[in-house]
Amino acid sequence: MSVADPGPELIQLLTPEGERVDHPDYSLELTDGEYRDLYRDLVLVRRIDLEATALQRQGELGIWASLLGQEAAQIGSGRAMAPQDMAFPTYREHAVGYCKGVDPLKMLGLFRGVDQGSWDPRESNFHLYTIVIGAQCLHATGYAMGIQKDGKVGGDDGEAVIAYFGDGATSQGDVNEAFIWASVFEAPVVFFCQNNQYAISEPLERQTRVPLYRRAAGFGFPGVRVDGNDVLATLAVTRAALDRARQGEGPTLVEAYTYRMGAHTTSDDPTRYRIASEVEAWKLKDPIERVRSFLHKQQLVDEAFLAEVEAEADALAARLRAGCLAMPDPAPSAIFDHVYADGSPELDAQRESFARYLSRFEEAGTDAR
Amino acid sequence: MPAETLTLAKALNTGLRTALERDPKVLVMGEDVGKLGGVFRVTDGLQKDFGEDRVIDTPLGESAIIGTAIGLALRGYRPVCEIQFDGFVYPAYDQIVSQLAKMHYRSQGRLRMPIVVRIPFGGGIGAVEHHSESPEAYFAHTAGLKVVACSNPADAHWMIRQAIASDDPIVFLEPKRRYWEKAPVDPDAEPYPLFASRVLREGTDCTVVAYGPMVRTALDAATASANEGGRSLEVVDLRSLSPLDLGPVFASVRKTGRLVVVHEAPGNLGLGSEVAARVQEECFYSLESPVLRVGGFDTPYPPARLEEEYLPDLDRLLDAVDRTYAY
Numbered sequence: 001m002s003v004a005d006p007g008p009e010l011i012q013l014l015t016p017e018g019e020r021v022d023h024p025d026y027s028l029e030l031t032d033g034e035y036r037d038l039y040r041d042l043v044l045v046r047r048i049d050l051e052a053t054a055l056q057r058q059g060e061l062g063i064w065a066s067l068l069g070q071e072a073a074q075i076g077s078g079r080a081m082a083p084q085d086m087a088f089p090t091y092r093e094h095a096v097g098y099c100k101g102v103d104p105l106k107m108l109g110l111f112r113g114v115d116q117g118s119w120d121p122r123e124s125n126f127h128l129y130t131i132v133i134g135a136q137c138l139h140a141t142g143y144a145m146g147i148q149k150d151g152k153v154g155g156d157d158g159e160a161v162i163a164y165f166g167d168g169a170t171s172q173g174d175v176n177e178a179f180i181w182a183s184v185f186e187a188p189v190v191f192f193c194q195n196n197q198y199a200i201s202e203p204l205e206r207q208t209r210v211p212l213y214r215r216a217a218g219f220g221f222p223g224v225r226v227d228g229n230d231v232l233a234t235l236a237v238t239r240a241a242l243d244r245a246r247q248g249e250g251p252t253l254v255e256a257y258t259y260r261m262g263a264h265t266t267s268d269d270p271t272r273y274r275i276a277s278e279v280e281a282w283k284l285k286d287p288i289e290r291v292r293s294f295l296h297k298q299q300l301v302d303e304a305f306l307a308e309v310e311a312e313a314d315a316l317a318a319r320l321r322a323g324c325l326a327m328p329d330p331a332p333s334a335i336f337d338h339v340y341a342d343g344s345p346e347l348d349a350q351r352e353s354f355a356r357y358l359s360r361f362e363e364a365g366t367d368a369r
Numbered sequence: 370m371p372a373e374t375l376t377l378a379k380a381l382n383t384g385l386r387t388a389l390e391r392d393p394k395v396l397v398m399g400e401d402v403g404k405l406g407g408v409f410r411v412t413d414g415l416q417k418d419f420g421e422d423r424v425i426d427t428p429l430g431e432s433a434i435i436g437t438a439i440g441l442a443l444r445g446y447r448p449v450c451e452i453q454f455d456g457f458v459y460p461a462y463d464q465i466v467s468q469l470a471k472m473h474y475r476s477q478g479r480l481r482m483p484i485v486v487r488i489p490f491g492g493g494i495g496a497v498e499h500h501s502e503s504p505e506a507y508f509a510h511t512a513g514l515k516v517v518a519c520s521n522p523a524d525a526h527w528m529i530r531q532a533i534a535s536d537d538p539i540v541f542l543e544p545k546r547r548y549w550e551k552a553p554v555d556p557d558a559e560p561y562p563l564f565a566s567r568v569l570r571e572g573t574d575c576t577v578v579a580y581g582p583m584v585r586t587a588l589d590a591a592t593a594s595a596n597e598g599g600r601s602l603e604v605v606d607l608r609s610l611s612p613l614d615l616g617p618v619f620a621s622v623r624k625t626g627r628l629v630v631v632h633e634a635p636g637n638l639g640l641g642s643e644v645a646a647r648v649q650e651e652c653f654y655s656l657e658s659p660v661l662r663v664g665g666f667d668t669p670y671p672p673a674r675l676e677e678e679y680l681p682d683l684d685r686l687l688d689a690v691d692r693t694y695a696y
Contacts, residue, residue: 116475127443128476132467138433139468142440149422149446173460177433184428338478339512341536346612 006257007211009225013232016285018293026236032300038231039295040309041075042288045095047313048104051320052094052111056266060324061111065092069229069261072287073194075099076234077162077256080242084125086161088140091129092194093164100126104316105323114327134172137163137191141178144187144245153188158246161189162238168199170215171207179219179251188245190238191216191253194228196260201273216253228256229287259285332358372555378548380522381411381487383556384529385449389419392447395533398425399434399451399487408453409489409548431461438484439468447483449533455490456499462507469538470513482538485529490518491582491633492680493546495673502670503634505581508540509611509643516610517563518542520584522552524561524608531563542610544582564609566617572603575627575690578618578644580607583631583681590686600690610640618644619651626657627693631681636664658696661689 011023030038049067056064067074070092078099081087087096094107102119109115110129117128130136140163152159169175170193182189195212197204208215216223226237234256241252259282263270270279295301336351375383388395397412397419403426406413416424427434431452438448452458458465465486472482492501509516515537519525525543532539561567569584570591579587584606591602603621607613622628628648630641641662648660663681671679 115477118477120479121443121476122479128480130468132463135436135464135468138436138464139440139443141433142437142442143444144440145437146441146444146446149441150444173430174432174436174464177428177430177436180428180430181433181437338474338476340515341473341478341481341483344612 006225006227009213010227010257011224011233011237012227012230013236014230014290014294016229016290018290018297020232020294023233026233026240028232028236030232035291035295035298035300036305038075038079038235039288039291039301040312041079041095041099042071042231042291043309044313044316045071045075045098046288047317048094048098048320051317052108053262053266055108055321055324056111061108061266062113063265063267064111065265066262067092067094069259069282069287070194070196071095072231073228073234073256073258076231077192077238077254080235080238081162082242084159085242086125086127086140086143086159087164088127088136088143088161089129089164090133090136090166090169091131092166093129096164097124097126100124102126105320108320108324109327112324112327114330134165134169134175134178137165137169137175137178138181140189141182141187144182144189145185147188148185153246154248159188160242160245162192162242163189164192164194166199167193167195167197167204167207167212168202169193170212179216179253182251183220186248186250188248189251190241190245191251192238193253193255194258195255196258198260198264198270198274200264200268201270203273211255213253213255221251221253223253223255225255225257228258229285229290231287231291372553372558374551375522375526375554376549376551377519377522377525377544378409378411380526380554381529381543382413382415383554384526385412385415386418387556388449388530388533389415389423392533394445394447396423396425396441396446396448397451398427398438398448400427400429400453402426402451407451409545411487411543411548412451431457432464435461435464435469435484435486439464439472439482442482442484443480447533449485449487452486452488454500455488455502455504458486458488458504461486465508465514465538465540466511470511473537474513481536483533483536484538485532485541486539487529487541487543489545489548490542491544491546492670492676493582495676497673498670501673501676503632503665505540505542505610506634506639509640514538514540514611515564516540516542517608518544518581518610519608520544520547520579520581520606522550523554523558526554526556527560528563528608531560535563542581546582547585550585564612564614566605566607566609566614568603568617568621569606570602570604572601572625574600574602574625575629575693576603576605576618576621576625577686577690578605578607578628578630580610580632580640583633586681586683586686587631590683590690593683594687594690602690607640613643613647615644615647615651618648622648622652623655626655627690628656628660629663629686629689629693630660631663631686631689633665633680635667636662637667639664658693661693663689
């Protein structure tokens with residue numbers, strides 16, 4: 001079996017055709033309203049992503065890391081989290097941030113180059129984006145160890161953590177060390193790997209000789225492979241893994257089997273390393289189409305609802321666009337802010353010196369930059 | 370508590386103990402820090418008294434020691450991480466430099482990283498390779514980190530307590546060849562500020578700046594010079610390598626007109642280079658000679674049988690003082 005073959009162990013509750021199927025280990029009972037909410041989430045985050053890509057194409061963002069194709073993996077896992085659960089994202093988890101209540105506009109700041117993350121992770125329980133591949137898995141594990149020390153496992157007030165990472169990250173030392181630490185300390189963390197088949201240009205076969213979810217066994221905790229384009233299965237599997245963590249039963253590796261429909265980032269050209277037919281094949285597994293199809297078949301939605309969601313997406317995109325264009329550049333003095341918690345007389349002196357330097361240009365009526 | 374005569378290692382131990390007693394969020398974590406008490410016994414007895422939850426024997430992985438400490442700090446803890454030897458810190462370099470150092474900055478001040486990274490550093494103990502290095506410049510070069518080095522038992526006790534109380538990440542360098550040197554430590558004394566350099570011996574002819582293990586060497590050189598009816602050396606212990614507190618150094622150089630900086634680390638782009646650059650900016654008209662640096666050679670750390678030749682000693686230091694008089 002190829003490592004890229006989803007195989008019979010793929011957990012699925014909703015087929016690409018929109019058929020609801022049963023799984024012996026995972027069940028999910030949702031109300032009609034909850035099904036509709038998931039659809040709405042998927043549509044809105046795809047729209048956020050498309051608008052951000054457009055803003056990059058128009059020069060308003062320096063770069064954008066698209067989540068196109070990974071909406072179900074992110075919404076399913078994001079909606080599985082309780083408010084007290086903490087998420088440690090890579091730089092692509094815009095839909096998880098959306099689930100955690102972070103204003104999507106704030107997620108543009110890093111890519112526009114005006115900040116390096118302006119939301120408060122303590123309020124949203126959504127950590128800042130981490131760009132060094134895999135590094136956040138250790139932060140997530142340490143945070144989960146802190147949950148244990150606070151006595152927040154095994155009871156009704158249990159908390160858990162999700163570490164997000166990709167297939168490429170599984171080759172990093174930090175990710176493997178995180179697996180070991182979490183296993184040895186039985187930390188309440190879910191390792192959520194979005195296997196989108198590519199690490200920029202490198203296919204899965206360049207990272208592994210075994211299906212990724214099976215790696216967990218070697219570290220001493222369960223690993224499962226879920227259809228990452230199936231929002232229902234992802235929700236059910238992640239919820240079970242989080243519950244397990246909260247009960248003090250330790251980590252789980254969830255491999256969400258999905259596909260990066262777009263480029264790695266807006267700077268990437270995927271036509272150099274993958275063929276169009278592969279992308280076409282994955283289009284048939286689209287995470288949103290199958291939910292829409294299911295909703296139609298079950299007669300859970302009417303045209304008015306679908307139009308309402310579209311209108312909401314339009315309004316969100318318009319707000320994002322206006323907000324992005326209005327985002328001011330930070331003042332030059334911001335370079336020196338927040339380097340140290342306890343302040344720094346040396347940097348205060350550099351800030352003042354730089355301000356004096358800039359003011360000379362203002363006096364002369366020229367621009368220093 | 371009256372002043373007690375302690376080894377530098379024991380002074381660190383009592384400092385860690387006090388910090389663990391006073392703040393339940395303080396954790397000690399690293400390889401062999403628990404049952405064994407650390408390979409230098411700096412954490413001796415702490416796990417027995419504070420439990421495995423607070424004094425944590427970690428798996429072997431330096432990157433993970435720092436990476437999980439970051440997560441624990443995000444959760445409100447104050448981890449004190451031990452890196453067993455200087456030469457083993459590099460697997461953690463990414464977590465220290467890319468993650469730990471930048472977290473407060475990139476979070477616009479929302480996320481604090483009260484983490485201490487303890488590293489026994491420097492040579493002189495006849496060890497095999499990777500056990501005698503002086504990596505301070507790598508960390509002092511990184512904005513967001515603070516770097517301090519203690520040189521004597523009293524400073525060791527107080528500086529570790531002050532470092533743990535700080536809300537900034539601090540690389541805490543311990544002069545391993547001085548671990549067994551003894552001096553009185555008064556745990557009730559008014560502590561000297563953490564990020565301040567200190568004149569340890571006054572003199573009139575030449576200023577000698579040192580830190581960590583070289584402070585003892587500098588003091589011995591000053592004594593030898595005085596005993597031989599030679600020159601009167603003023604010795605400044607930098608104590609903090611980032612930020613540098615050079616006010617006392619400038620004042621000293623304005624008095625003596627001469628400066629020699631000594632460290633075990635290679636001279637090329639070492640702390641001595643930065644001190645020299647800043648002293649010539651601030652004290653240009655007071656200098657009677659160029660600032661001279663005495664350091665390890667620009668080589669990898671040699672096999673132990675050569676370390677006496679490699680490491681700066683009293684004679685090389687006094688030779689440099691002599692050379693400042695050649696101008």
